Amino acid sequence: MDAPALQPAGPGWVHRFEAFAGPCELLVEGLPRWAAEDAARLVETEALAVEARWSRYRDDSQVGRINAAAGGAAVVVDEETAAAIELAAQAWRLSNGLFDISSGVLRRAWNFAPGARPPRPEAVEELLPLVGWGKVDWDPAARRIRLPAGMQIDLGGLGKELAVDRAAGRLAAAGLGAHALVNFGGDLFALGPRLDGRPWRVGLDDPAASGRRAAGGLDLASGGLATSGDARRHVLQAGRRLGHVLDPRTGWPVPGAPSSVSVLASTCTQAGLLATLALLQGARAEAWLAEQGVAHEVLRPDPVGN
Amino acid sequence: MQLKSSASKAAPLAGALALAVSGALGSLGAARPVRAGGWSVEQSTLIYREAQRVNVVEPVIQLSRLLPGDKRFGLRYTYDSMSGASPNGVAAADRAQTYTSPSGNAYGAAAGEFPQREFRDWRQALALDWEQPIAERTVALLGASASLETDYLSLGASATVKRETASRLGTWSAGLSLSSERVSPEGGFKKPFSAYGTASDDEIAASDSKIIVDGLVGYSQVLNRHWVADLNLGLGRDAGAMTEPYKGLGVVDAAGGHRGAVYESRPDSRLRTTVDLHNRVHLGRDIVHAGLRWYGDDWGVSALTGELSYWFKPESFFGLEGWTLRPQVRWSRQSAADFFRIALVEGRDIDLAGAPLVEHASADFRLDAMTAWTLGLRVEAPLGPASRWNLKVERYLQSGDGSPDEAVGAQRALDLYPELEVWMATVGWSWTF
Numbered sequence: 001m002d003a004p005a006l007q008p009a010g011p012g013w014v015h016r017f018e019a020f021a022g023p024c025e026l027l028v029e030g031l032p033r034w035a036a037e038d039a040a041r042l043v044e045t046e047a048l049a050v051e052a053r054w055s056r057y058r059d060d061s062q063v064g065r066i067n068a069a070a071g072g073a074a075v076v077v078d079e080e081t082a083a084a085i086e087l088a089a090q091a092w093r094l095s096n097g098l099f100d101i102s103s104g105v106l107r108r109a110w111n112f113a114p115g116a117r118p119p120r121p122e123a124v125e126e127l128l129p130l131v132g133w134g135k136v137d138w139d140p141a142a143r144r145i146r147l148p149a150g151m152q153i154d155l156g157g158l159g160k161e162l163a164v165d166r167a168a169g170r171l172a173a174a175g176l177g178a179h180a181l182v183n184f185g186g187d188l189f190a191l192g193p194r195l196d197g198r199p200w201r202v203g204l205d206d207p208a209a210s211g212r213r214a215a216g217g218l219d220l221a222s223g224g225l226a227t228s229g230d231a232r233r234h235v236l237q238a239g240r241r242l243g244h245v246l247d248p249r250t251g252w253p254v255p256g257a258p259s260s261v262s263v264l265a266s267t268c269t270q271a272g273l274l275a276t277l278a279l280l281q282g283a284r285a286e287a288w289l290a291e292q293g294v295a296h297e298v299l300r301p302d303p304v305g306n
Numbered sequence: 307m308q309l310k311s312s313a314s315k316a317a318p319l320a321g322a323l324a325l326a327v328s329g330a331l332g333s334l335g336a337a338r339p340v341r342a343g344g345w346s347v348e349q350s351t352l353i354y355r356e357a358q359r360v361n362v363v364e365p366v367i368q369l370s371r372l373l374p375g376d377k378r379f380g381l382r383y384t385y386d387s388m389s390g391a392s393p394n395g396v397a398a399a400d401r402a403q404t405y406t407s408p409s410g411n412a413y414g415a416a417a418g419e420f421p422q423r424e425f426r427d428w429r430q431a432l433a434l435d436w437e438q439p440i441a442e443r444t445v446a447l448l449g450a451s452a453s454l455e456t457d458y459l460s461l462g463a464s465a466t467v468k469r470e471t472a473s474r475l476g477t478w479s480a481g482l483s484l485s486s487e488r489v490s491p492e493g494g495f496k497k498p499f500s501a502y503g504t505a506s507d508d509e510i511a512a513s514d515s516k517i518i519v520d521g522l523v524g525y526s527q528v529l530n531r532h533w534v535a536d537l538n539l540g541l542g543r544d545a546g547a548m549t550e551p552y553k554g555l556g557v558v559d560a561a562g563g564h565r566g567a568v569y570e571s572r573p574d575s576r577l578r579t580t581v582d583l584h585n586r587v588h589l590g591r592d593i594v595h596a597g598l599r600w601y602g603d604d605w606g607v608s609a610l611t612g613e614l615s616y617w618f619k620p621e622s623f624f625g626l627e628g629w630t631l632r633p634q635v636r637w638s639r640q641s642a643a644d645f646f647r648i649a650l651v652e653g654r655d656i657d658l659a660g661a662p663l664v665e666h667a668s669a670d671f672r673l674d675a676m677t678a679w680t681l682g683l684r685v686e687a688p689l690g691p692a693s694r695w696n697l698k699v700e701r702y703l704q705s706g707d708g709s710p711d712e713a714v715g716a717q718r719a720l721d722l723y724p725e726l727e728v729w730m731a732t733v734g735w736s737w738t739f
Binding site: 032033034083084086087090091094095162165166169196197198265266267269270273274277292293294 | 319320322323324326327328329330331372373374375377475528530
């Protein structure tokens with residue numbers, strides 16, 4: 001990789017690049033340019049490596065190979081992929097099937113484009129046999145996975161958050177992370193405060209006006225922050241807004257789901273899992289997060305539905 | 307927008323997920339976050355031992371805190387407890403020597419040995435420092451210090467400004483420090499060249515003082531991603547009471563026979579210059595520090611010191627994650643001050659009536675030509691998530707010419723340089739909270 005394009009930002013540097021279909025950035029302070037370049041290189045390399053490994057759009061990725069072999073022979077995956085799949089498997093067990101990396105198939109029935117209508121119930125019924133981690137043959141010790149025909153897995157969201165934590169871990173190991181913030185498309189990890197000891201100010205997207213303005217911000221001095229939810233996607237049924245979050249067990253949107261959930265946790269991955277699971281709790285999201293005892297922010301759609 | 311946080315009644319899922327995540331992140335682990343605005347505390351204890359001579363135990367505690375706006379505050383307290391025997395300055399002689407200390411205790415040395423005076427003292431020192439940005443890429447550091455012993459008081463202040471170049475690859479620094487020392491020796495200051503170590507010494511002043519001014523200009527440059535070099539130039543001037551109140555020097559006759567001892571005399575000013583070049587080279591995981599320092603003053607002392615240390619991080623070899631091993635070697639060679647004398651020779655340096663024929667003279671072996679080696683090893687390792695411990699062991703060996711050309715007569719049969727061997731051990735820990 002050539003020297004990363006760094007821009008000065010306050011008493012530090014910002015490195016911006018594209019990965020995971022969105023903007024990513026590293027903010028570092030208290031480092032000379034060459035060290036900030038090393039940091040940028042580590043972070044970008046990690047992001048691109050994770051993306052390449054787990055992209056479901058690439059036939060040569062680990063996930064691409066698994067999906068392509070569905071219904072055929074078992075696939076042996078590399079150690080990192082096995083660790084991510086095992087994490088997904090444990091999250092599936094712990095959440096009683098609510099967190100499911102095989103639920104992406106349901107998107108074939110659902111069209112979340114503006115003005116789209118809900119699918120026929122039969123269309124969803126037809127897909128349900130192809131959803132459910134319990135149907136997957138997974139041997140973590142041998143790192144062997146075999147999907148039944150027609151099934152697919154997607155490590156997208158989980159992969160991005162793991163990449164944030166891994167990139168942060170690499171920065172810390174290299175001694176470059178005293179004052180650093182890793183941000184992959186809104187999933188973040190702060191390794192430490194800014195150079196002056198103040199926390200990083202993190203802007204939150206307002207889901208009702210996404211991309212247009214920040215709904216506000218929050219202070220993050222250390223730890224992970226992840227957000228789940230996207231209010232741009234929704235389906236109207238009889239003038240009523242159906243949620244965009246699909247329950248993998250029913251194939252239908254979870255009623256009363258917030259438009260977005262942000263969670264603070266000790267890792268970005270944990271924050272992301274908790275945010276996704278909170279979204280799937282629907283109307284109980286806030287109560288469920290309170291039970292988990294984690295700092296969080298829940299945004300709900302305009303009740304009129306727009 | 308504020309995040310809502312609530313006390314946990316039961317969080318089985320969050321906890322179990324955290325465990326699962328740490329499994330998935332594996333050996334890489336999640337980065338350990340650094341807390342904002344916390345205190346950091348360092349405590350260390352130095353044990354210094356000169357063979358057969360001086361023992362020093364020096365505990366130090368240091369507190370520092372990073373404050374909003376890039377400001378930093380630091381405080382350091384040192385307590386020394388010193389005991390043992392210190393050379394009184396007079397060289398070994400061809401016959402036994404006896405002296406009376408200012409407190410009236412008699413001591414002496416056999417022929418061929420260096421007389422040493424028993425002592426016991428303590429020292430307390432307090433230093434405060436403050437750092438804050440004063441302009442873009444510019445930081446000011448201010449310091450104040452005080453040090454107190456039974457017969458000594460020092461007060462000092464310093465100011466340094468550091469400025470990074472626009473590229474942030476270079477840093478200029480300029481500093482000035484000023485300190486005032488007041489020495490009130492037991493028995494007072496004595497008349498130079500008057501009889502040393504007798505019951506009735508001639509006191510000329512109960513106390514005296516000196517002023518020390520130091521200026522420093524430095525430049526540090528990141529030469530490439532592996533190499534950082536620092537060059538520092540220092541100019542200092544000491545003025546006032548430079549003569550050591552407890553040091554004497556011997557008087558010998560033309561045949562080298564011991565005749566007695568007199569109080570030493572040093573010039574009342576000293577102009578010092580230092581040039582210090584330091585390099586840090588990062589070899590991937592490990593770091594090499596290499597430095598060269600030249601010192602010269604208008605007393606005729608010049609010294610060259612070379613230093614090399616290797617910061618070895620052995621994690622991948624022995625599973626010692628977070629450990630640092632730092633072997634270190636330092637070599638130094640110094641020339642003698644113009645007025646250094648092993649002893650005053652009657653008829654050459656002092657007349658038979660005891661009137662000096664030289665303006666200044668001292669037999670303090672710290673002003674003699676010498677070569678010194680220091681070998682050390684420092685180990686540092688984590689003690690917990692926010693704490694580290696360290697241990698440093700050093701051996702210092704100083705040697706000089708035991709048969710110098712200036713020795714006369716009977717002196718030629720003696721070993722006139724007291725070789726010095728020192729062991730130092732420092733154990734410490736640091737903690738951030």
